[in-house]
Structures are given as C-alpha cells and as structure tokens.
Amino acid sequence: MVGLVEVIAASFLAGFIGSITGLGGASITTPLLTLMGVPIKNAIAAGIISIIATSSGSASSYVRGGMSNLRAAMFLEMFTIVGAILGATITLFVMPKLLYFFFAAFLLTSFIGLRRHLRDELPSEVVQDKAARWLGLTGSYYDERLGRMVTYKLTRPLAAGGGMFVAGIASGMLGIGAGAFKVAVHELILKMPSKVSSTTSTFIMGMTALAGASVYFNSGLLYLTLAAPMAVGTTVGALAGSRILWKLSNRTTRIIFLIVVAFFIVQMLVRGVLE
Amino acid sequence: MTGNKRLEVLLSLVLVSGVITSLAVLSIALALYYLRFGQEIIMSDEYRIVSGNFFEYLPTIGRHGFSATALMSAGIIILMLTPYVRVLTSMAYFTSERDFKYMLITAFVLAVLTASLLTH
Numbered sequence: 001m002v003g004l005v006e007v008i009a010a011s012f013l014a015g016f017i018g019s020i021t022g023l024g025g026a027s028i029t030t031p032l033l034t035l036m037g038v039p040i041k042n043a044i045a046a047g048i049i050s051i052i053a054t055s056s057g058s059a060s061s062y063v064r065g066g067m068s069n070l071r072a073a074m075f076l077e078m079f080t081i082v083g084a085i086l087g088a089t090i091t092l093f094v095m096p097k098l099l100y101f102f103f104a105a106f107l108l109t110s111f112i113g114l115r116r117h118l119r120d121e122l123p124s125e126v127v128q129d130k131a132a133r134w135l136g137l138t139g140s141y142y143d144e145r146l147g148r149m150v151t152y153k154l155t156r157p158l159a160a161g162g163g164m165f166v167a168g169i170a171s172g173m174l175g176i177g178a179g180a181f182k183v184a185v186h187e188l189i190l191k192m193p194s195k196v197s198s199t200t201s202t203f204i205m206g207m208t209a210l211a212g213a214s215v216y217f218n219s220g221l222l223y224l225t226l227a228a229p230m231a232v233g234t235t236v237g238a239l240a241g242s243r244i245l246w247k248l249s250n251r252t253t254r255i256i257f258l259i260v261v262a263f264f265i266v267q268m269l270v271r272g273v274l275e
Numbered sequence: 276m277t278g279n280k281r282l283e284v285l286l287s288l289v290l291v292s293g294v295i296t297s298l299a300v301l302s303i304a305l306a307l308y309y310l311r312f313g314q315e316i317i318m319s320d321e322y323r324i325v326s327g328n329f330f331e332y333l334p335t336i337g338r339h340g341f342s343a344t345a346l347m348s349a350g351i352i353i354l355m356l357t358p359y360v361r362v363l364t365s366m367a368y369f370t371s372e373r374d375f376k377y378m379l380i381t382a383f384v385l386a387v388l389t390a391s392l393l394t395h
Contacts, residue, residue, distance in 0.1 A: 003314035005303070016291070052301065052354050053294060056361075060290035062277040063283050070282060074365060074377060077384050145355050206290075213355060214391040218326050224347040225308070225322040228301045231354060235298050237337065 002036035006217045010036075011050065011233025019058045019235070019241030020179065021257040028260075029230055030175055031103070031267055038226065040096045045216040046226035048088075048209050051177045055206035058242040059084040060258035062199035065246075067197055069139045072154055072186075073211040080182075080204055081211035083168020088215035088230030099174065100272030106170045107180060107265045114255055122250075123191040126153045141196055145249050146255065148173045152193050160189040164204075172212035177205040180261055231273065280367050293357030297350045306345030311343065322347070329355065330394040333393050359388060 014028035029050065033043040060067050091099065128137070137154035137206045163185035172180035186197035216222050245253070284292045313331035321344060368383040 002316060003311045004309060004316055007316065007360060008305075023387060049351060049354065052358060053297065056290040056301065056354075056357050058299075060287045063290065064287035066280070066283060070286070070365075071377060074380050074384070077362075078380060078387075081387050081391075085387070125354060195286070206389075209364065210355055210358040211388060212392060214329060214388065215395050217329050217332070217355075217392070220323060220325055222324045223316075223318050223322050224324065224344065224351065225316045225318060227351055228308075228347045229316075230306055231351070232298060232301050232305060233295060247332055 002033065002038060003006045004225075006036065007226070007229040008233040010239035011230045015054050015234035015239075016241040017237075017243055017260060018054055018179070019202070019238035021179070021254060021260055028264070029234065030064065031264060031271065032273065039176025040099050041221050042223060044091060044099070044173075044227060045213075045221040046217065046230050047175035047198070047221065048172070048212045048216060049227040050211035050230035051171075051175075052156070052213065052236045053207050053231040054238040055202050055204075055209060056135075056175060058161070058238045059199070059203040059206060061239075061242050065141075067141050067196060067199040068203045069137070069154070069192065069200050071135065072137050072139075072157070072190065072192070072204070073200050075135055075137075076161060076164045076208060077204055079164040079209045079254055080171065080208040082091070082166035083165040083170075084169075084208045084211035085215055086171030087172030087174075088171035088212040089172075090169075091175075091217055092215070092221075097272060097275045098273060102170075102266050103174050103176075104265050104268035104272060105176065106178075107261050107268065122150060122193050123152065123187075126155055126191045126265075128153050128155045128159075131157050137190075137195065141193075143193075143195065144246050150193060152191075156189050156194060158248075160256075163189055167211050168208055168211070171205070171208045172215065175212065175216075177202075177209065179205060180257070183257070194254060198245075198253060201204040282365070285368060286361055286365055289361050290357060293353060293360065297353040297357065299351060299352035300346050304343045304350055307346065308343035320347060324348070324351075358393075362388065 010032045011029050029045045034040045077272045132155045140149050140151040143150045167178040167181045182201035187190040204209040336345055362381055362385050369378040
C-alpha cells in the first residue's frame with residue numbers, strides 16, 4: 001500500500017500539470033494511485049474531492065485576472081452538475097474494470113477534437129446565435145504574450161451545454177475534472193480563445209466536482225486519509241502551475257495538453273487490460 | 276469598478292479564502308497524523324466518511340475533539356463548502372444587479388447541489 005509522502009508528491013506533480021493544461025490534477029493522480037494499489041473506486045472518490053481544491057485554488061487567480069468567462073461558466077455549470085451526479089451514481093454500481101476503459105475512451109475523444117486546431121491562435125469571425133446573444137456571451141481579456149486586449153464572442157451555448165453534460169458524467173464517474181473534454185467543448189463549439197477556455201474550464205470544475213462529491217459523500221468509499229493528502233498536494237501544485245500559465249503561449253499550453261492526454265490514454269488502456 | 280470586475284473580485288475572495296483555510300486545516304491534520312502514525316495510510320472506519328448526508332455530517336466533526344481525524348473532516352468540509360458558497364455569492368450578486376437570467380441560472384445550480392447533498 002502506498003505511503004502518505006508518495007501520495008502528496010504525486011498529487012503535487014499532478015496539480016502542477018493539471019493547472020497548466022486545464023486537465024485538472026486528478027486525471028493524473030487517480031491512475032497513479034491505482035497503480036500504487038489503491039482500489040479504483042476509492043481513488044475516484046478521493047480524486048473528486050481533491051479537484052475541488054485544485055480548481056478553486058487555480059481559479060481564484062484566473063478569475064481575478066479576468067481570464068475566465070464567468071457567465072459562460074455559470075450557464076454551463078447547470079449541465080455539468082446534473083451530469084456529474086448521474087456519472088457518480090453510475091460508478092457506485094459499475095464493475096471496476098470497466099472504469100479503466102471508460103477513462104481511456106473518454107480521454108481519446110478530447111485528443112481527436114483538439115489536434116486539428118493546433119495552428120489557430122485565436123478564433124476569428126464568430127457569428128453569435130440567438131441563445132448566445134440572449135445570454136450575453138462576450139468577453140475580453142488581456143493577452144500577456146500578444147501584449148493587447150483580446151475581445152471575443154461566443155456562440156452555440158445550448159450545443160455546448162450538451163457537451164458539458166457529457167463532461168459532467170465523465171467527471172462524476174471517473175473522479176476527474178474532465179478538463180480535457182471541457183476545453184474541447186469550449187474551443188470547438190463555443191469558439192472560446194484557448195487561454196480563456198482552460199481557465200474557464202478550471203473554474204467550472206470545482207462546481208462539477210462538488211456535485212460528484214455529493215454522491216460519493218456517504219457511499220462509504222471516501223477515506224479522509226486519501227482525500228486529505230491528495231487535496232493538499234494538488235492544491236499546492238496547482239497554485240504553482242497557475243503562476244507559470246501566464247507566461248506560456250496558447251500553442252505551448254496546447255502541446256503540453258496533447259502530450260499529457262496521449263500518455264494517459266495508453267496508461268489506462270494497459271491498466272484495463274491487466275486488471 | 277464595472278459590474279464584471281466586482282463579481283470577479285468577490286468570487287476570487289470566496290475561492291481563495293475557502294482554499295487557504297481548508298489547506299491550512301488539512302496541513303495541520305496531516306502533520307498530526309504523520310507524527311502519530313508515520314507514513315502508513317490507514318483505511319479503517321475511523322477515517323472513512325459514513326453519514327446520512329453532508330448536512331448531517333457537519334455537526335459530528337467535533338466528536339473527535341482536536342485530533343487529526345476531526346481536522347481532516349473539517350478541512351474536507353470547508354473544501355466542499357467553497358464552491359457552494361461561491362454559487363450562493365453569485366446568486367446574491369445577480370439578484371442585487373437585477374440580472375434575472377443569471378439569477379435563475381445560479382438558483383438552479385444551487386437547488387440541484389443542495390438537493391444532492393441532502394439526499395446522498
């Protein structure tokens with residue numbers, strides 16, 4: 001069985017990478033912990049608690065810097081929380097082996113979605129639909145690397161809501177932030193600039209994780225001795241990561257994102273087969 | 276300060292104070308735990324959350340006194356309350372701004388979370 005210091009160290013690293021990429025730390029800690037001998041359902045329950053910490057810790061500085069689109073986030077949260085409650089309920093009943101394959105399959109979708117768009121720095125000429133205008137989904141942020149304010153419009157919030165519902169299911173079911181998928185939905189459907197999308201995804205993650213955690217809370221799967229070190233490790237790691245994000249280009253965050261996602265697809269497939 | 280800026284500052288404060296408090300409490304808890312048990316992660320019932328629901332669990336934290344267990348529970352609870360307070364704050368903000376669309380949106384989120392925390 002894994003020791004306290006290892007859990008804290010693994011969580012720190014996961015939080016750091018999760019914060020830079022918008023993936024959320026638990027997509028990394030959950031597989032790592034299962035590798036170290038923690039039953040997958042216990043890792044998931046503790047993971048979802050730690051995401052609340054990762055997300056809220058990083059989001060606090062992004063929000064203050066005007067990087068996240070709060071209105072879009074609040075609209076989309078309606079969909080993610082319902083999904084997360086459903087997803088967590090599924091995990092309570094499903095065979096553990098299946099969870100590894102769900103993990104891999106889920107990561108695969110986000111990988112395919114983003115690769116095509118690697119060259120685009122900022123979305124251009126977005127025409128808003130009715131729902132987006134009604135919700136007032138526009139925004140601006142200061143892009144440090146471009147050295148100017150970037151204004152943008154979002155579109156198709158209802159379709160994005162559908163995508164976020166799926167993200168919520170994955171989040172609740174696998175105890176992850178589902179940041180990869182959320183970022184893909186933000187960029188491909190809403191047409192959100194890359195940097196806004198990862199910070200907005202981080203902001204939404206905390207609420208989604210709380211919805212999932214509410215289901216695990218009295219399930220008997222939640223151990224304080226796992227959740228506490230994971231929460232501390234990921235939060236501190238994420239705060240460290242958020243100090244660096246400002247200095248990275250959209251392209252760099254995407255490339256890190258792609259490498260990390262690819263790595264975990266392979267890892268979870270192998271685990272699922274071996275289980 | 277423009278409307279958005281005020282909301283940004285408010286929510287940032289909620290998030291940062293929730294996380295810092297929780298982190299501080301959990302760090303003390305982990306230090307106490309480490310001094311007493313060392314490296315081993317104990318997965319016994321004492322360290323497992325078993326309760327009717329979240330709101331019933333709240334008053335039971337004090338039962339273990341000033342111990343690693345009580346502090347771990349408190350830290351986790353503060354963590355879970357952070358997004359909860361965040362949505363409450365947002366709703367209060369949109370209500371005061373008479374932004375009814377977003378008031379309803381945040382009210383929906385709050386209602387679903389409360390229902391789930393009460394029934395699980």
